[in-house]
Amino acid sequence: MKRRQTWSPALKSRPARIAMAAVVLAATGALTATFVSSGGKGTADAATSLAQFVPIQNVRPNVRDPRPTAAASTGRFTVNCGTNGNGKFSPDNPVAQPGIKNGAEHVHDFVGNLAITADSSNADLEASGTTCRNGDKSSYFWPVVRIDKSVRSGNQVQQALSQTQPAVVCPSVRDRLPAVPARTRARVDRLLTELDRLTADANERMTASRGRIDPAVNKQVLDSLRTRRAALIKDISATVGNAVGNRPGMVSLVDCDISYDGMHAAMHGTAHAASTKAGQVANPQVQCPTVRDKLPGVPDQALAEVNRNLDELDRQISEANERLVTTRGQGGAAFVDNAVLGPLRAKRIAVLDRIATAIGRQATRPQGLEVLAACTLNQAPAAPSAPATPSGAPTSAAALPEPQGPDFELPGNTGGIVRPAKVLIEYRGNPVSEVVPMPKFLRTLTGDAKPTSRGPANARATWTCSGFTDRLSDKYPICPAGRQVQRVQDFPGCWDGKNIDSDNHRKHVAFADKTTGACPQGFRAIPQLRITISYNIPRSVQVKGQYALDSFPEENHNPFSDHNDFINVNSTRAMQGITTCINTGKRCS
Template sequence: MKRSINRPARIAMAAAVLAATGALTVTFVTSGGNSTADAATSLDQYVPIQQVQPNVRAPQAGPDAATGRFTVDCGTNGNGKFSPDNPVAQPGIKNGAEHVHDFVGNKAITANSSNADLDASGTTCRNGDKSSYFWPVVRIDKSVRSGEQVKQALARTQPMVVCPSVRDRLPAVPASAGRRVSQVLAELDRLTADANRAMTASRGRIDTRLNKKILDGLRERRATLIRQLGRGLVSLVDCDVSYDGMHAAMHGASHSAATPVANPQIQCPTVRDKLPGVPQPAVAEVNRNLDELDRQISEANERLVSSRADVGNAVLGPLRAKRVAVLDRIGIAIGRHTTRPQGLAELATCTVNGAPAAPAPSPSAAASALPDPQGPNLELPGNTGGIVRPAQVLIEYRGNAAGQVVPMPKFLRALTGDAKPTSRGPANARGSWSCSGFGDRLSDKYTICPTGSRVQRVHDFPGCWDGANIDSDNHRKHVAFADKATGACPQGFRAIPQLRITISYDIPRDVQMKGQYALDSFPEENHNPFSDHDDFINVNSARTMQRIATCINKGRNCS
């Protein structure tokens, strides 16, 4: 089916989001307060940029403003690091994004990467910045399903709650704490099961109010429990609602088993959740070795991306030998103080994009499992067509109109926009679409640019930080956007270098006019342009980040 710029809505649910902008008139069909919608008119998801009114206004710089700018060149993903992982919003969940991201900067990053893994990685950035910057890819696809197919698929889908697995991300558990930790993990599983029972009330439809009620309550209870397990686990608190069932309902088997998997990734059995209670004198040594196992996987993944090495001889074999040695050290460390655990060597063998030789993951993690990106276009169900490589990616750290900036902390996580404005509501979504030469306007629709102008996505990240945390239980509360009128940060927050990523594309104008380019997305969004988003983990050294802040505070332009 050819896409037409005047076609009916691809997805009726997007009406709720687009109506919020005042761009069109829709009729909402609600039932019992549910946030469902049906379109009463045609929804154009593409707009000529000339029809977008100027809406970007920078606050006037005050006497103490930081007016400088620091740019970083990390390339345009020329090394081809694509992944459906989202290490910021869905840590530990393989293929959690359900769509493919472009990654630049950090070469080793996956959903399971620790801070130490990130710090040990190589980078595509010319100045040595090991930060990870990633966003959904754009594709050109000249034949897409109708909005009716999407509604029918949704009608047959049971939404599920998906939570990051805690048990396989824990540090070594001291024997004295083993019983309590087991109780907490069991309670986390029970909370997820209860949430999924509650989700049956929204089978066949998207109910944003119910989603919010369930997720907010679940987050609060998980945060209380996870705090009992120690520091550094806040990133694992937040859960999400998944509509994975829509994939099968719309597409069935998208690829044959013989289709080669694109972008291979190392899969190894988890070790942290297989250890017994560790004697207290051995905890520090066991943790060092667990971290070493993580780094080995990151190094192997980086080799796969960087060299496209033969996975059997050049990567998997050496990796197994290294894992055997580390697992042996773990056994020896525990065995000095109690009975040495048996069977650890069985966890040494890894695979590439296949199920590791280990017990199945927890139900909450398994719920997110999807096929790996496949074929030359790295396709996933619902996200098909050729990927458009960016023509240019501009990464800028910018100042603050109200005052000086402080360096952002290493390993700070941040995101901008919202990948799920349909199922979670549009509060965090941001218009990001523009065209080169039209920097004074952003749209929540895909833009049609004049001849000679590039399609652009402009992603502004929060420029304020709470001064204490590198992440929070919803991945947002530890950072904030400055006031639009004054540039001032909210009370209790400090201005940091504000990240802006501008991605430019050379998309043929006839493709733009026909509405044939679109964003990878979750299935319920169906390529909604308002679901655009961007994620970031700061892995700049303290010295580099101080240099960035100094440049900005002195009003310079640096790189």
């Protein structure tokens, strides 16, 4: 199972209930985090600060679309992918935190692609089934909304933060590499070790922020780390790629984050533990020992065969995860073992043997790979220990908690999940030009899950009520009777024409100008994705401030931390159809 790669001994993951309130921009321009609440089930007071709620009638109209020109693309293509009726919930974020299990620390609704996890490759995504009626295999996912009537104690949260050492979290490069040629193994290991050193140095810089949130320091640390990691990862890609004639794309692994999940350990034993039922796990996923990071250098003659088999191992896990979603609730207690894990183990044994044989034809056959065959489900006992990595690098920190109980709860994110009444997925045009097809496997996001610890520059107001879409709020809306709570999430509608991802997951796309609708210089208009999520939430719950967004611990359900993520897995033909529909001014689905 992939785990957070960190270097802070303070990071532990135990069930806890934590919460954080609003973010204000002080006169100096610095962000101040105000903690007002935290854990424990109770009988009085709102679950979230009432200061975070606003009657929608009190929000002035603020949505103004640019006037279309004669060259505008005015069509619209709608996709029906359902409302996550199959219950695909996960705290993974495959766009912002690839390869990091439970990295979001909050639960997402997933629609579209059925197999996607934090570890999914493009080939895995393309082979998946989908909930979308038109066959679109793209993945669309956003944080869930919960109703929770818990009482929270501000003192407990403040104390938890005071004991927390912020830690740098980075995607692992070791276990995402293709087979490393034997003649480059030593150099790749040195570069990987240097990546470890950069992370350790960044964590040393974070010691000055113990017990507090400092967005300015966070930005300095992450910007410097990103630049240096990008250079090293590019070097690793070139070293491996030049040997085999095909450079692996690893830009998605560059960006790191600042984690405050050490707060979990400081606040263990509260509502999360009390309100869950042991053994009940949300949206179980297969966890298997990693293989890529356990292999020695591979002889040139065996590289192609080993890489094919490594990809086959990934595909097998992806198929097993999809089967867990599509067969949920079927069979008896032994169904998963007999129908999923048993067959998966047999397939993995065969593939691991093929890998060992391919290497053994040209060099010493690696021993002990069969110990990597057995897989479990999340929260099951750990798999047998595997051979050490060639570099002897330290392993990552303990995994974050899995969602638990009938409500799929995580520390700080408890209460019943509100299922969307409707999810409207639209691809829209541009007011000043035609659109070009977005590339397959484009990754993009909107909003920011961490406006407190990273600053609000990328955060977006998304909240409104049905019938009031001329205004969006950065607070939770209180709607008139009979109206639905809505989240309207617009994605960037401009693309750099080259890249499907970037080192901060943002630079390869951009938002059009708010006034004119034109894309920035060097960017081209693509079908602009808008996702509108509607909820039937009792007005009494709204008035009492008892519904809130799942969030990272330092955000405490901050409505301004709303966000949405997307990976385009439309076929080239389907995306061309979407583009033609939009450019010809039609309404299609």
